[in-house]
Amino acid sequence: MxxxxxxxxxxxxxxxxxxxxxxxxxxxxxxxxxxxxxxxxxxxxxxxxxxxxxxxxxxxxxxxxxxxNNSTSIIGYTDNINEEIVRKRGSVWKNFHIIGKYGDSHPSVQCNYCSKEFKRAVPQRMQTHIEKCEQVPNNVKSKLKQSRQQNTIKINNINDYMSEEEQKSLESLLAKALSSAKIQFSFVDNPFVIQFFNHLRPSFKLPNGEEIKIQMSQTQSLNDITYHPEYCHQFEIKTEDGSDIDTDTTIDLECESESKKRTIFESCKEAAEKGDIKSIFKLGRCYANGIGTEKNEIKAFESYKEAAEKDHVESMYKLGCCYQNGIGTEKNEIKAFELYKEAAEKGDLDSIDSMYYYDKLECCYTELRHCYENGIGTEKSEIKAFELNKEAAEKGFVESIYELGCCYENGTGTEKNEIKAFKSYEEAAVGGHIESMYKLGCYYENGTGTEKNEIKAFKLYKKAAEEVDFGPSMYKLGFYYANGIGTEENKIKAFESYKKAAEGGFFDSMYDYRCCYAKLGCYYENGIGTEKNETKAFESYKKAAEEGHIESIYKLGCCYENGIGTEKNKTKAFESYKEAAEKGHVESMYELGCYYENGTGTEKNEIKAFELYNKAAEKGDLNSMYKLGCCYRYGIGTGINVIKSFEYYNKAEKKS
Incomplete structure (x- = not known):
C-alpha cells in the first residue's frame, strides 16, 4: 500500500x-x-x-x-535560450519556436498558438501573423504591440534607442535609489510606475520586482549596516523553510556567517522591544527557524501572538498554523480556524505591496477553506467553503479560481454548472495554472461547457505538459499524437509523451498512471515509435499490472507464458491469467481455461476449464465458443452433447 x-x-x-x-x-x-x-x-x-x-x-x-534545457541548443518558446533570442532579435520571437537549424539568421519557425510554419523567419511577417492569428491571446497581442511601439517611438523626431550598457547602468541606479530610500522592490510592479517609465523613456525596459530585487541585493552589504529601527525591514531574510521575513533584498542565510545572522536577530529583537510590529513578527520567524539564535517554538509562538494582537495579518496566519499543528502551544483547531478567518477578513489587497504577503493572504483563504471542507475548528460546510472560494477567486487568487471551477464541476457547495466551471478553468489557465490548462483541455475535448474543439484541447495539453512535465497532460498528449487527434499522427512523439508521463508522475488518477505504463509496454513490445525492447515491455506491463491495470495483468501472463522480456514461467502465467480473469478480462478467461484443461501451471481441472470457456463465450469470445464445441463433443468437463457441439462450432465459424 x-x-x-x-x-x-x-x-x-x-x-x-x-x-x-x-x-x-x-x-x-x-x-x-x-x-x-x-x-x-x-x-x-x-x-x-x-x-x-x-x-x-x-x-x-x-x-x-x-x-x-540545461544541455540542449534546440530552442523552444519556454527555453532559456529563447530568452537570449528574444533579447537579441525582438519580443516577437518568443511566440515562435525554431524547427530548423538554430544557427541560421532566418530559420524555420512555428507559431506556438496555431502551429503555422514559416520556412524562413522574417520578423515583420511573424508580427503580422501574431496580430491576425485568432488563437493568440489578447494580452499577448497587446504586449507585443506595446513592445513594437517602444522600439519605434521617436522623441523630438529622434529615434529613442538605448544601448545594453545604458540599460544596465539605469537599472543599477534605480536599484540604488530604491534601496537608499528603503522603497520595496515591488514598487516597479505598480501599473502607474510602469506607465510613468513608458512615457518618460520608452526604450528603457523597466525590470520587474524580482529582477530589481536581485539588483538591490548587489548594492547592499551587511558589513556596512549598523543598527537602526528600520534595519530589519530592509531585508527579505530567507529562512530555513525557504520562506521570507521581509520583502526587499534577498540574503541567502545559508551562505552568511553566524555573526551576520546574529546581527539580524539582534536588530529584529531591539526593534521589537521598541514596539515595532513588523519586527515582532520577524523576531518570531527568527525563533521559529533558528536565525541568529537557538530555535525556540514557544518564543516564536509568543512573538506571533503579540504581533497578531496588534492586527498584524501575517502573524495571524502564522499563529493559526501554530494552533493548528501544536507548534509552541497546545493544539487548538478552533483558535486556528478563528485566526485564519480574521486574517482573511482583514487582508486588504490594496494595502499589500509585496507578492510575499499576497501569497500569504492566499494561504489564509486556503487554510480557512480547508477548515470548512474538513470540519477543522468549525462545523463542516461545503456551502461556506464554496462561498469563501468564490470570495478568494474574486480577489484574483489563481488557485482559488481553479478550486471554484472544481466546485462548479462537481456541485460542491453549489449547483453543478459546466459553463461556469469552464469559465473558471479558463481564467485560471490564463493565469498560468497548470491543472486548469489540463481541465480546460478536457472540457474542449469533450465539449463540456463549450463547443468541442480537439485542436484547442491538444494545444492546452501541450502547454501544460511542457510547463512542468505535468503527467495527465503528457498522457493526453501521447494519446492525441498516437491517434492524430487535434494534430498529425506521430508515433514517436506519442511514445516520448507516454514515457515522460510515466516518469514525471503528478497523477491525481491512478487510471492515467496505469494506462501510461500499459501504453509504454505495447510500444516497447511492438517497436512503435521506438526500438523494440521486450525487457522494457515486460517491466512496463509489470508496473501497470501492480497497480491493477487489467489488460497489463493479462499481458504479463503472455510475457511469462512466452518468455517475452523474462524467463518462461507457466506458474506465474497461470497466476496472471487467473487474476485478470477474476477481474472480468475475457481473453484471460480463455487462457485460464486452457491452463486448467491441460494442467499447465496448475492441477488439471476440466470442469473449471469448461466453466471458464462458457463464461468467456457468453461475452462473445470466439476461441472460447470453439473450445465449448470441443468440450461438448468429447465430454471435457461436461457430458457429450453433439447438438450443442455443432451449435458452438457453427457460432464460432459464423462470427469469425
Whole structure:
C-alpha cells in the first residue's frame, strides 16, 4: 500500500518532507533542499519550485524538460535560450519556436498558438501573423504591440534607442535609489510606475520586482549596516523553510556567517522591544527557524501572538498554523480556524505591496477553506467553503479560481454548472495554472461547457505538459499524437509523451498512471515509435499490472507464458491469467481455461476449464465458443452433447 501511494503521488514528492498531521491528498510539505514551506502541496507548484526557484535542488530533482534545457541548443518558446533570442532579435520571437537549424539568421519557425510554419523567419511577417492569428491571446497581442511601439517611438523626431550598457547602468541606479530610500522592490510592479517609465523613456525596459530585487541585493552589504529601527525591514531574510521575513533584498542565510545572522536577530529583537510590529513578527520567524539564535517554538509562538494582537495579518496566519499543528502551544483547531478567518477578513489587497504577503493572504483563504471542507475548528460546510472560494477567486487568487471551477464541476457547495466551471478553468489557465490548462483541455475535448474543439484541447495539453512535465497532460498528449487527434499522427512523439508521463508522475488518477505504463509496454513490445525492447515491455506491463491495470495483468501472463522480456514461467502465467480473469478480462478467461484443461501451471481441472470457456463465450469470445464445441463433443468437463457441439462450432465459424 505504501508503494502504491508513492506511485500515485509521483516522484516529485520524494524531494519534499510531509509535515502535515492530516492524511489528505494535499498535505503541508517542505522542500528537503531549501526547506521552502508549502501549506498545501500542489505537485506542479512543487516541481516549478525545484525547476526555477530552489537554489540547492540537484539536477536530478528537476523535471526532464528543464534537464534537457540545461544541455540542449534546440530552442523552444519556454527555453532559456529563447530568452537570449528574444533579447537579441525582438519580443516577437518568443511566440515562435525554431524547427530548423538554430544557427541560421532566418530559420524555420512555428507559431506556438496555431502551429503555422514559416520556412524562413522574417520578423515583420511573424508580427503580422501574431496580430491576425485568432488563437493568440489578447494580452499577448497587446504586449507585443506595446513592445513594437517602444522600439519605434521617436522623441523630438529622434529615434529613442538605448544601448545594453545604458540599460544596465539605469537599472543599477534605480536599484540604488530604491534601496537608499528603503522603497520595496515591488514598487516597479505598480501599473502607474510602469506607465510613468513608458512615457518618460520608452526604450528603457523597466525590470520587474524580482529582477530589481536581485539588483538591490548587489548594492547592499551587511558589513556596512549598523543598527537602526528600520534595519530589519530592509531585508527579505530567507529562512530555513525557504520562506521570507521581509520583502526587499534577498540574503541567502545559508551562505552568511553566524555573526551576520546574529546581527539580524539582534536588530529584529531591539526593534521589537521598541514596539515595532513588523519586527515582532520577524523576531518570531527568527525563533521559529533558528536565525541568529537557538530555535525556540514557544518564543516564536509568543512573538506571533503579540504581533497578531496588534492586527498584524501575517502573524495571524502564522499563529493559526501554530494552533493548528501544536507548534509552541497546545493544539487548538478552533483558535486556528478563528485566526485564519480574521486574517482573511482583514487582508486588504490594496494595502499589500509585496507578492510575499499576497501569497500569504492566499494561504489564509486556503487554510480557512480547508477548515470548512474538513470540519477543522468549525462545523463542516461545503456551502461556506464554496462561498469563501468564490470570495478568494474574486480577489484574483489563481488557485482559488481553479478550486471554484472544481466546485462548479462537481456541485460542491453549489449547483453543478459546466459553463461556469469552464469559465473558471479558463481564467485560471490564463493565469498560468497548470491543472486548469489540463481541465480546460478536457472540457474542449469533450465539449463540456463549450463547443468541442480537439485542436484547442491538444494545444492546452501541450502547454501544460511542457510547463512542468505535468503527467495527465503528457498522457493526453501521447494519446492525441498516437491517434492524430487535434494534430498529425506521430508515433514517436506519442511514445516520448507516454514515457515522460510515466516518469514525471503528478497523477491525481491512478487510471492515467496505469494506462501510461500499459501504453509504454505495447510500444516497447511492438517497436512503435521506438526500438523494440521486450525487457522494457515486460517491466512496463509489470508496473501497470501492480497497480491493477487489467489488460497489463493479462499481458504479463503472455510475457511469462512466452518468455517475452523474462524467463518462461507457466506458474506465474497461470497466476496472471487467473487474476485478470477474476477481474472480468475475457481473453484471460480463455487462457485460464486452457491452463486448467491441460494442467499447465496448475492441477488439471476440466470442469473449471469448461466453466471458464462458457463464461468467456457468453461475452462473445470466439476461441472460447470453439473450445465449448470441443468440450461438448468429447465430454471435457461436461457430458457429450453433439447438438450443442455443432451449435458452438457453427457460432464460432459464423462470427469469425
Amino acid at each position: 505504501i508503494r502504491k501511494k508513492e506511485r500515485k503521488k509521483g516522484p516529485v514528492w520524494k524531494h519534499f518532507y510531509s509535515i502535515s498531521e492530516h492524511d489528505d491528498s494535499h498535505p503541508h510539505v517542505q522542500c528537503i533542499y531549501c526547506l521552502k514551506d508549502f501549506q498545501r502541496a500542489v505537485p506542479e507548484r512543487m516541481q516549478a519550485h525545484l525547476d526555477k526557484k530552489c537554489p540547492s535542488a540537484p539536477n536530478n530533482a528537476k523535471s526532464q524538460s528543464v534537464q534537457q
